[in-house]
Amino acid sequence: MHEISLATALIDLVHEQAAAARARRVTRLxxxxxxxxxxxxxxxxxxxxxxxxxxxxxxxxLEIQEPEGTAYCLDCETSVAISARGAxxxxxxxxxxxxxxxxxxxxxxxxxx
Amino acid sequence: xxxxxxxxxxxKGVEDISHHHTHEHANGAHSHExxxxxxxxxxxxxxxxxTHSHSHSHAxxxxxxxxxxxxxxxxxxxxxxxxxxxxxxRDILARNDAIAAENRRxxxxxxxxxxxxxxxxxxxxxxLLVETLKRIGDxxxxxxxxxxxxxxxxxxxxxxxxxxxxQINTGKGCHLDADMVRTAMSRLGTPxxxxxxxxxxxxxxxxxxxxxxxxxxxxxxxxxxxxDKPLKYSGMFAASALMVVTKTDLLPHLDFDVDxxxxxxxxxxxxxxxxxxxxxxGEGMDRWLHWLETARAxxxxxx
Numbered sequence: 001m002h003e004i005s006l007a008t009a010l011i012d013l014v015h016e017q018a019a020a021a022r023a024r025r026v027t028r029l030x031x032x033x034x035x036x037x038x039x040x041x042x043x044x045x046x047x048x049x050x051x052x053x054x055x056x057x058x059x060x061x062l063e064i065q066e067p068e069g070t071a072y073c074l075d076c077e078t079s080v081a082i083s084a085r086g087a088x089x090x091x092x093x094x095x096x097x098x099x100x101x102x103x104x105x106x107x108x109x110x111x112x113x
Numbered sequence: 114x115x116x117x118x119x120x121x122x123x124x125k126g127v128e129d130i131s132h133h134h135t136h137e138h139a140n141g142a143h144s145h146e147x148x149x150x151x152x153x154x155x156x157x158x159x160x161x162x163x164t165h166s167h168s169h170s171h172a173x174x175x176x177x178x179x180x181x182x183x184x185x186x187x188x189x190x191x192x193x194x195x196x197x198x199x200x201x202x203r204d205i206l207a208r209n210d211a212i213a214a215e216n217r218r219x220x221x222x223x224x225x226x227x228x229x230x231x232x233x234x235x236x237x238x239x240x241l242l243v244e245t246l247k248r249i250g251d252x253x254x255x256x257x258x259x260x261x262x263x264x265x266x267x268x269x270x271x272x273x274x275x276x277x278x279x280q281i282n283t284g285k286g287c288h289l290d291a292d293m294v295r296t297a298m299s300r301l302g303t304p305x306x307x308x309x310x311x312x313x314x315x316x317x318x319x320x321x322x323x324x325x326x327x328x329x330x331x332x333x334x335x336x337x338x339x340x341d342k343p344l345k346y347s348g349m350f351a352a353s354a355l356m357v358v359t360k361t362d363l364l365p366h367l368d369f370d371v372d373x374x375x376x377x378x379x380x381x382x383x384x385x386x387x388x389x390x391x392x393x394x395g396e397g398m399d400r401w402l403h404w405l406e407t408a409r410a411x412x413x414x415x416x
Binding site (some may be wrong): 002005006009010012013017021023027031036037038074084085086095096097098099103104105106107108109110111112113 | 195196197198199200201203204205206208209286287288290318319323344351377379380381383384
């Protein structure tokens with residue numbers, strides 16, 4: 001996944017939200033990056049720090065929540081938790097799984113001054 | 114820089130087809146002109162009574178976080194350093210998704226079937242496209258948007274078939290985004306009741322996350338690649354409606370196990386369709402043309 005594009009889009013969104021809330025500085029960002037989203041959290045941190053330079057979110061603490069994925073197993077007809085796409089069903093070992101969640105890339109909340 | 118593929122922002126541009134050359138900007142922060150820029154007027158009155166005003170424009174992606182060097186009394190009254198928690202709950206790519214939705218609406222209005230063709234470099238996307246366009250001929254109108262980091266070579270190959278095409282150069286960027294495609298669509302036009310093929314940058318990672326407004330993503334894999342590609346690059350196979358296996362004429366010379374490739378693709382996406390073909394010998398091309406015709410019929414039949 002393209003962390004620089006994501007970081008730029010995130011900081012644009014943060015600036016927009018900060019301006020709307022008449023905030024002068026952003027001190028903390030809480031992101032939700034699903035484990036199936038193919039985003040490397042380490043690379044994202046680096047890119048967000050760089051994208052925030054010179055703006056109100058410079059130096060903001062970045063908190064990344066990484067919820068695990070959920071999928072529906074077509075073999076045992078159950079919703080199960082999975083850690084990677086292509087991983088077998090942890091319940092029955094089946095490999096026909098429809099991913100239901102885990103590819104989120106969201107800005108959940110931000111702390112501003 | 115993208116740690117996965119090393120891409121960053123560089124010189125980009127959507128080809129100006131009226132002149133047939135690429136239009137590049139020195140500043141890579143915004144890839145192209147926006148028609149919806151807006152201007153701000155500012156005026157200042159100085160103590161000596163003179164007033165001057167100036168205006169400047171911002172691209173829509175520009176954030177409006179103006180830093181003020183002075184404190185407003187209101188802020189001070191609210192309490193300096195008062196920390197607030199804002200609940201946002203917005204997708205990071207919301208802006209891309211919103212533009213993709215506009216593209217999708219426009220394509221729906223003209224009943225155009227748009228396909229986003231994704232693959233590794235060298236899978237034979239352009240060769241397949243050239244052969245496909247020849248076979249579609251005059252049956253229905255088609256147009257092509259070509260994405261590459263550099264050169265107009267692919268768009269030139271498409272135009273040689275007589276089909277309108279436009280090149281998007283992404284510079285060091287590794288994928289097309291909805292805004293680039295929107296600009297290309299406005300310059301190229303969308304073929305009414307026909308098909309728009311969008312050939313993405315050769316890359317199995319980054320284009321998966323960027324909706325362009327297409328009806329379907331079609332992932333193309335050649336038999337000279339590995340059978341484990343769907344497991345290694347699962348995001349793309351999860352996002353695609355169809356997998357086209359190309360260069361099947363080479364199978365007798367290779368140890369490639371097509372069934373294993375298909376099993377792996379279905380493991381990532383149990384509902385993915387599969388077609389095997391060779392653009393060179395024409396084997397399997399009829400089924401691909403039939404798939405296109407069916408997808409187009411669905412587009413025509415539904416609002």
